[in-house]
Amino acid sequence: MKHDDLLEIMGEIDPQFIEDAVRGSRSPKLLLRRLFPYAGGAAAVLILGFSAFVIYGVIRDGIAQQNPPAGYTETAASLPGTDLTQISGAETATASVTTAPRAELPSDEFVEVIVTEPPVTTTAMSTLPVPADMEMPDAALNQSVGDRMSVNWLSTSGVLAVTIEDAQYYASYEEAGLEFSDFTEQFQEEQFYALRYKQDAVSSYTVQADDVRKIQELLRDQYFVKVRVKLENINAISSLTQFNGIYPIDHPDDSYARDYDFDIKQFCFFAYSSDDDCQLVCQRWPMYFSAEGEAYPESRDQKRDWIYLPPGESKTIELGVFLPQHLARKEGSSLYAEQEVAALPYYCFGCGNISRPFVRLDLAEHSRTDT
Amino acid sequence: MRIEDKIIIEQIAARDERALETLAALYGEICRRTARNILGSDADAEEALNDALFRAWNAIPASPPAHLQAYLITLTRRIALDMRKSQTRTKRGGGIVPAALSELEECISADSDVEQAVDRTLLRDAIDRFLMQLSTEKRRIFIERYTLFLRTTEIAERHGMTDSAVNMALSRIRKALHTFLEEEGFL
Numbered sequence: 348m349k350h351d352d353l354l355e356i357m358g359e360i361d362p363q364f365i366e367d368a369v370r371g372s373r374s375p376k377l378l379l380r381r382l383f384p385y386a387g388g389a390a391a392v393l394i395l396g397f398s399a400f401v402i403y404g405v406i407r408d409g410i411a412q413q414n415p416p417a418g419y420t421e422t423a424a425s426l427p428g429t430d431l432t433q434i435s436g437a438e439t440a441t442a443s444v445t446t447a448p449r450a451e452l453p454s455d456e457f458v459e460v461i462v463t464e465p466p467v468t469t470t471a472m473s474t475l476p477v478p479a480d481m482e483m484p485d486a487a488l489n490q491s492v493g494d495r496m497s498v499n500w501l502s503t504s505g506v507l508a509v510t511i512e513d514a515q516y517y518a519s520y521e522e523a524g525l526e527f528s529d530f531t532e533q534f535q536e537e538q539f540y541a542l543r544y545k546q547d548a549v550s551s552y553t554v555q556a557d558d559v560r561k562i563q564e565l566l567r568d569q570y571f572v573k574v575r576v577k578l579e580n581i582n583a584i585s586s587l588t589q590f591n592g593i594y595p596i597d598h599p600d601d602s603y604a605r606d607y608d609f610d611i612k613q614f615c616f617f618a619y620s621s622d623d624d625c626q627l628v629c630q631r632w633p634m635y636f637s638a639e640g641e642a643y644p645e646s647r648d649q650k651r652d653w654i655y656l657p658p659g660e661s662k663t664i665e666l667g668v669f670l671p672q673h674l675a676r677k678e679g680s681s682l683y684a685e686q687e688v689a690a691l692p693y694y695c696f697g698c699g700n701i702s703r704p705f706v707r708l709d710l711a712e713h714s715r716t717d718t
Numbered sequence: 719m720r721i722e723d724k725i726i727i728e729q730i731a732a733r734d735e736r737a738l739e740t741l742a743a744l745y746g747e748i749c750r751r752t753a754r755n756i757l758g759s760d761a762d763a764e765e766a767l768n769d770a771l772f773r774a775w776n777a778i779p780a781s782p783p784a785h786l787q788a789y790l791i792t793l794t795r796r797i798a799l800d801m802r803k804s805q806t807r808t809k810r811g812g813g814i815v816p817a818a819l820s821e822l823e824e825c826i827s828a829d830s831d832v833e834q835a836v837d838r839t840l841l842r843d844a845i846d847r848f849l850m851q852l853s854t855e856k857r858r859i860f861i862e863r864y865t866l867f868l869r870t871t872e873i874a875e876r877h878g879m880t881d882s883a884v885n886m887a888l889s890r891i892r893k894a895l896h897t898f899l900e901e902e903g904f905l
Contacts, residue, residue: 357864358795361846362788368861
């Protein structure tokens, strides 16, 4: 057998082992190591240092006993059983300085070493939140306001808990106070991968003004759903990146990431095409609003900055999602999505599909009724 | 099976190409990294991943994997190793694979006649048993090095360890594997 064969066999081991290794550890022990990568060495140095100091103290005391300082007397050493108030002032001073500290110092130092270490461990472990709903149940595809779900598949670096706090819908994006902005001109000169998983799928920008108008028209027939969600980084320790924290998944088509700043009242539109049938894809990023009035609907990097959550922290954001009216069902004061809609919708001119799987919001009883 | 894997597999079965996008987004990064460490090139790694996605697209409807992520990693890894073989026919390359090969010499000698008769399946099962015996952390370190081909610095970062501690751990695991394979009669 050649070594190459062994390497190949290492690729055929139990897939559970591979997935476990990719997923990585989220143990408190690892967190400690990450926080204090040299904690072991530091603790050893600390303990050795204290030990040396204590040994030095013992030796020093031994030397001191052999060479008593001036003013030290055997009478002073036997003072604990003596009524100090009956001793003269000069004798009292001599007794307190020469006897008490020398007897108690070593044990005090040992206590200090022992007390210093455990609180570090205890604190770190106690700050690791381990929620009961770590696994996302199958039924979680239907979400209502108030639901909390674990969505580790949204992140490459940890487990994200999402709580839907509120959801409102508007008859149109305009009613929600938003303006349509066409950024297609800014991509005219660019060539980028439309679908990177397909080789040779490089496409030039070919969407015309008519297409933009068509999409604008199409958006008029869509509800604009504004969802407020609370994102919590419940135990993320990056396993695949050097960062600790949660990022949204990297979309494979990331070569168009730009640094545009959008006004909160605008949402972006840009599009690209490929030569395949039914692949003229127009993409709109979801809209993220921050409390400070920032919106990062397009730039991947900016979105990363915005969504970044250190372990154990949470943020509440608002997310705008379009819901085609023909896919929506109104019942009384409620609005239901007949199909799955998602935070990253696509529109395909070929098939008219504007949905993506995974996230479906059941807005029942929590939606606006004044549409 | 995770819910997202189930959905992706259903989409692939329904020939919905968006599944590939999602698959690449979810698991592409670790596959790219593995392939990059084998091939030493971003472009080649991307090609290996694309190839793996293409094969997954064709194979999954007939035989859906139970572990989609591991399946994609294994596919990418195999493709990258094949690509590397064809590349090194003309030019001997450096990088992580030769280093990993050299390290594994401690476990199995390429010159041993006995090994010629070893059934790959039996050996794989034995390695699975060995990995099962290891502590979780040691198992992860070993797999990250020899299955995912991560650099020791990357492994150290993932485990919050120093580089030398990882090398020491790997060395001990290799020796343990050697002993295990001897005891099992493979050497």
